[in-house]
Amino acid sequence: MRFSFWEITPVALFIIFVAPVAIVLFSLTGDYSENWSHLYQYVLTRYILNTAYLVAGVSILVTVVGVGTAWLVTNYNFTGKNIFEWALILPLAVPPYILAYTFTGLFDTFGTANNLIRDVFDLGREFTFFPKVRNVPGAIVVFSFTLYPYVYLVSRMAFINQSRTMLEAGRTLGLNKFQTFYKLGVPMIRPAIIGGLMLVIMETISDFGAVDHFAISTFTTGVFRTWFGMYDIETAKQLASLLLIFAVILILIERYSRRNASYSNAMSLYKPLSLTKLKGVPNTLAFLICFTPIFIGFLLPVMELFYWALNYKLDFFNDKFITTAWNTFYLALIAAFLCSVLAVIINFSIRYRGNNYLKVMSSFLTVGYAVPGLILAIGVMQMLTYFDHSFVSKFSNFVLTGSIIGLVLAYVIKSYALSSSTIESGYQRINSRVDDVARTLKTSGWALLAQVHLPLLKTSFLTSILLVVSEVIKELPATLILRPFNFDTLAVYTYIYAAEERMYDAAAPSIAIVMVGLIPIIILTRMIRTSRPASRD
Amino acid sequence: MTALEIKDLSHYYVKGKNVLNDVSLELDKGEILSILGPSGCGKTTLLRIIAGLEKETSGSVHMNDQIISDHYHTVLTENRNIGLVVQERALFPHLTIISNVMFGVSGSKTERHSTAMRLLKLFRVDRYAYNYPNEISSGEQQRVAIARAMAPNPKILLMDEPFGTLDQSLTNQLRVETRKILKDNNITAIIVSHDFDDALSMSDKVIVIEDGTVIQSGSAKDITHISREKSVKFSSIKANT
Known part of the structure; x- marks a missing residue:
């Protein structure tokens, strides 16, 4: 049996993508050191409990905020509704660790907010208006107000596709507006909400920057401490494996919920929702409900960052910033280009060959997005160390581990899902009969890809690059571990300054990260507008 | 010389559920053949097999007296020198x-x-x-x-429901034009359609397929006669489409 490039590439990629994760999981079968016993006896329960509190609190808050705001902007017409529609996604541009840094800068005892209130009301230094934020409830707020857009986005798409007739049937059966929302509207889109919620939980358990800044012991901070404090990589891997198992369970739930998502969408009976105009108190309430998450998750941190940047560090575009920004952008561009090229090759292979095993392989490649960056970094580091010792050490030490190869590999594995879904949706818009005709016109393989598919996938390819760039720029834990010596990115630059409580110096890189993070939001906003069923009528 | 010959061709996607059963046909150079049948009868699958876009389960396809596909040989689509026109046009x-x-x-x-x-x-x-x-x-x-x-x-031009999405007057006009061009240029063509009028106005030969089996074949005139006499079932399906 002969295999072509289109069949071998997905397999090779699968091995490369799975190897780092397998290395981490394999540690569970090894010996357990004294450090493991220590962790098990004294801190593991705290890691589990803190992570569980975070997950529970964040889940409740993002569901309330995400679903509630999505329902309002989809079903009602109120002041600012057209702006809220897209502005509610803005907090996605702010990584949780940047919101954590700005929250401490704002609400700490001598933070901007407390100082302002003391100045306005002429109060003494002992007076503190806001509660402490460096704790689990503070972290819940931080995660919730940066991650709720995941739930908002899926809920909004599902609500948009909900037919008016179903909701009107509820009204005729005696439900009031609120009952229609929680007895009909929400249950009908439950699979979509669960899908969004799983993404939020994955992000929460993978986070390192915010929980580290708030000094909350979770699995990720525990892995870091075990590795860099106890110098015990094996125990760190074992701890990371537990986190990975949890992530795998979440992936399975997310996939399962997506499988059931179809019942929320009866397109054949579709009638677009008609918006109810709100006036008076309900109008003000709806405005406040939608404005608050944008204020906490986006406006407040951005205002604080600009306040720091402009008042304390006017020369923030210094050499260090420019070097770091350049490092970040070229790394992100390399990773984004690789991700997009690989996504094109894999999706083309599936379409061209039409084998079921390629589809299965491709779906495995996309689960990297759910693997915490920290775990990927440990696996990639171990893999490269092995290659360095086995093959390259004859020439020089740390050839691979000391380079950006590991970093790029981790970024590609983590972000491949973004590229793949973008290219896949691009391919769905190309009629498969185009391929049939092209083949009868003596065009196949690379020629078919280059002459027919690539020109038609131009926009998807560019979108994929932008999405990956904005994702990679925010990535922190993997970058911290895998970066070469004396090589900083904007996220690392921000982390180091924030860790040293030099918030003003952290402002410039943070602003840059947020600005780049706005790119996918603009793309998402356009996609939502064009995908709205009502717009096709 | 025979431009196209299909011998005992059968095909299935799920074992036990044949899409095509022992289909055989012959087409001379410059002839136009219509394959008629209701939706899902297997006519498009037959066209795709001739084009090399599907591999038959059994049987063989010959072009200009050479095997282009059987159990042992497969000439790739891009090397068959076949033209394909689809209902969706699929222009780049x-x-x-x-x-x-x-x-x-x-x-x-x-x-x-x-x-x-x-x-x-x-x-x-x-x-x-x-x-x-x-x-x-x-x-x-x-x-x-x-x-x-x-x-x-191309050696053969394959057309899958070429006028399916066009209005009636445009379809009539295109049928006449296309047949004239095909005949003037001595091009062998196969037209897949569920429309009797396509077959009558364009082709020299017609085969009717139902449930993957050729139930009628002959000249356009013969088929019209037989169909009017016997093929009540297909006519009723046609009337519903």
């Missing part, structure tokens, strides 16, 4: 009309250009040569699609 949206028609033609740029222009003139769409597909009407798009398929001078 990123290319101009002239570039679409030049796409499969080999030779120097000047030669390719003059071939494409000649065909566009033949189909009376040369004035749109430098427009994009979305800038012309669906009837014009269909003319371009046929011109594109004919441009590489």
Whole structure:
């Protein structure tokens, strides 16, 4: 049996993508050191409990905020509704660790907010208006107000596709507006909400920057401490494996919920929702409900960052910033280009060959997005160390581990899902009969890809690059571990300054990260507008 | 010389559920054959097998007395020298009309250009040569699609429901035009359709397929006669489509 490039590439990629994760999981079968016993006896329960509190609190808050705001902007017409529609996604541009840094800068005892209130009301230094934020409830707020857009986005798409007739049937059966929302509207889109919620939980358990800044012991901070404090990589891997198992369970739930998502969408009976105009108190309430998450998750941190940047560090575009920004952008561009090229090759292979095993392989490649960056970094580091010792050490030490190869590999594995879904949706818009005709016109393989598919996938390819760039720029834990010596990115630059409580110096890189993070939001906003069923009528 | 011969061809996607059963047919150079049948009867699958886009489960396909597909041999689609026209037209949206028609033609740029222009003139769409597909009407798009398929001078032209999405008057006009061009250029063609009128007005031979089996075959006149007499079932399906 002969295999072509289109069949071998997905397999090779699968091995490369799975190897780092397998290395981490394999540690569970090894010996357990004294450090493991220590962790098990004294801190593991705290890691589990803190992570569980975070997950529970964040889940409740993002569901309330995400679903509630999505329902309002989809079903009602109120002041600012057209702006809220897209502005509610803005907090996605702010990584949780940047919101954590700005929250401490704002609400700490001598933070901007407390100082302002003391100045306005002429109060003494002992007076503190806001509660402490460096704790689990503070972290819940931080995660919730940066991650709720995941739930908002899926809920909004599902609500948009909900037919008016179903909701009107509820009204005729005696439900009031609120009952229609929680007895009909929400249950009908439950699979979509669960899908969004799983993404939020994955992000929460993978986070390192915010929980580290708030000094909350979770699995990720525990892995870091075990590795860099106890110098015990094996125990760190074992701890990371537990986190990975949890992530795998979440992936399975997310996939399962997506499988059931179809019942929320009866397109054949579709009638677009008609918006109810709100006036008076309900109008003000709806405005406040939608404005608050944008204020906490986006406006407040951005205002604080600009306040720091402009008042304390006017020369923030210094050499260090420019070097770091350049490092970040070229790394992100390399990773984004690789991700997009690989996504094109894999999706083309599936379409061209039409084998079921390629589809299965491709779906495995996309689960990297759910693997915490920290775990990927440990696996990639171990893999490269092995290659360095086995093959390259004859020439020089740390050839691979000391380079950006590991970093790029981790970024590609983590972000491949973004590229793949973008290219896949691009391919769905190309009629498969185009391929049939092209083949009868003596065009196949690379020629078919280059002459027919690539020109038609131009926009998807560019979108994929932008999405990956904005994702990679925010990535922190993997970058911290895998970066070469004396090589900083904007996220690392921000982390180091924030860790040293030099918030003003952290402002410039943070602003840059947020600005780049706005790119996918603009793309998402356009996609939502064009995908709205009502717009096709 | 026989342009196309199909011998005892059967095909299934799920074992035990044949899409085609022992189909055999012969087509001489310059002849036009219509394959008629209701939706899902297997006629498009037969066309895809001739084009090499599907591999038959058993049987063989011969072109110009050479095997192009059987249990042991498979000539790839791109090497079969076949033209394909589909209902959706499938014009390349990123290319101009002239570039679409030049796409499969080999030779120097000047030669390719003059071939494409000649065909566009033949189909009376040369004035749109430098427009994009979305800038012309669906009837014009269909003319371009046929011109594109004919441009590489294929041994056989396959047309899958070529006029399926067009209105009746345009369909009538295109049937006449297309048959004339095919006959003038001595092109062997197979037209898949569920429409009796396509078969009557365009083809020399007709086969009728139902549930993957050839139930009638003969000249267009014979089939009209037999169908009027016997084929009540297919007519009723046709009336519903």
